[in-house]
Amino acid sequence: MKRQIRILVLIGFFSILSVKGFSQLSISYYSSSLSKIGLGYNFNDRFWSELRLYSNTTVNDITPELIVCYNIVKKENHNVYIGLGGNVNYFTGFVLPVGVQFTPIEKFDRFSLHIELQPTLDIESDLIIQSSWGFRYKFGKKD
Secondary structure: OHHHHHHHHHHHHHHHHHOOOOOEEEEEEEEOOOOEEEEEEEOOOOEEEEEEEEOOOOHHHOOEEEEEEEEEEEOOOEEEEEEEEEEOOOOOEEEOOEEEEEOOOHHHOOEEEEEEEEEEEEOOOOEEEEEEEEEEEEOOOOO
């Protein structure tokens, strides 16, 4: 069953990458005790998604996490967002990321910093509260 879920996540990920008309792709890094790397896609100026992979794990414990977020506040130099998603493997359950993303240097508007709080409801465990900070780089034009 876990193998099927992994295959579905990968198929979904590559399907997203193959669709024409993407406004923006981004890469990100989340620093915490459960660090993550992510590949994101902005559908428009309010909705975006990201596929994240937990680092600091063994190969058998690689945990993909797929989220969809909504920018509650969308300003020129900062966004406040909330999202919903899920993860499978080391953690298996639902996530609710809430964060702030801001552009500290106007001249480098593709580069942003973010702070995120993410409650994770692990099906086999309890509620886990993760917090992280990190950075994001957007390819292409700014939203």
